């Protein structure tokens with residue numbers, strides 16, 4: 001039986017995964033701001049949009065778990081307007097990059113105690129195609145567009161995986177980048193308005209269920225890849241030689257995130 005920690009496990013794909021793992025008898029904790037966890041699952045309540053909130057969550061995880069076998073990074077939130085966190089960061093970047101970076105760094109010891117540690121990041125895996133990271137204005141203070149924020153967050157989460165082995169050359173962690181593609185998890189409520197309602201209708205018709213998307217993540221946990229880094233979109237492997245996985249860019253991101261997390265302490 002494994003110990004699993006799932007951020008974003010209070011809703012959508014993460015919740016379906018948590019329920020499945022708990023049914024199988026694993027020990028599961030979900031992280032979210034909500035007050036309620038699925039039955040049989042522990043709740044670690046916290047806000048991952050700030051460095052302090054992420055540190056508090058990591059502290060709670062290590063106080064409860066000596067060993068973390070599976071860490072699933074699924075917390076995310078779409079906003080049409082620019083939202084700035086208490087750390088002064090654009091909030092999609094904070095959730096997709098800063099928090100994921102800080103959580104993995106802080107939980108690394110607990111992960112390394114596992115016989116087969118796996119980190120699964122639900123991320124962009126080189127999509128959506130778009131402007132990517134705006135290095136000179138990470139908080140997107142100029143000319144904010146929601147698509148730009150989504151693109152930046154997705155690309156940053158991908159780069160965290162791309163740079164992990166350079167950052168931690170001796171780690172046993174298998175880092176899995178995975179984009180579940182279009183999943184019916186209620187994104188319409190986040191988009192809001194007529195567009196949001198239309199999106200929910202389209203999702204009900206064409207998107208995969210959260211249980212189906214959770215099944216796919218479950219496979220990575222039940223049978224971890226041999227390679228240290230893998231990337232896939234739905235069931236399709238993504239070539240890691242693509243420029244979006246550039247290791248120099250990944251190293252640059254790690255340096256930026258070191259600075260952000262150090263100055264926010």
Ligand SMILES: NC(=O)c1ccc[n+]([C@@H]2O[C@H](COP(=O)([O-])OP(=O)(O)OC[C@H]3O[C@@H](n4cnc5c(N)ncnc54)[C@H](OP(=O)(O)O)[C@@H]3O)[C@@H](O)[C@H]2O)c1
Nearest residue numbers: 008010011012013032033034047048075076122182183185
């Ligand atoms: N659904 C899709 O079609 C799709 C496609 C590609 C990629 N993805 C990615 O896959 C992941 C899961 O997607 P989903 O659609 O299943 O998500 P979802 O249903 O929208 O759920 C988002 C989760 O993130 C948590 N969360 C949001 N803000 C948080 C914060 N500040 N602190 C802590 N937790 C926070 C929420 O918990 P609380 O509300 O309790 O805080 C919730 O559990 C996301 O990262 C998403 O970007 C999804």
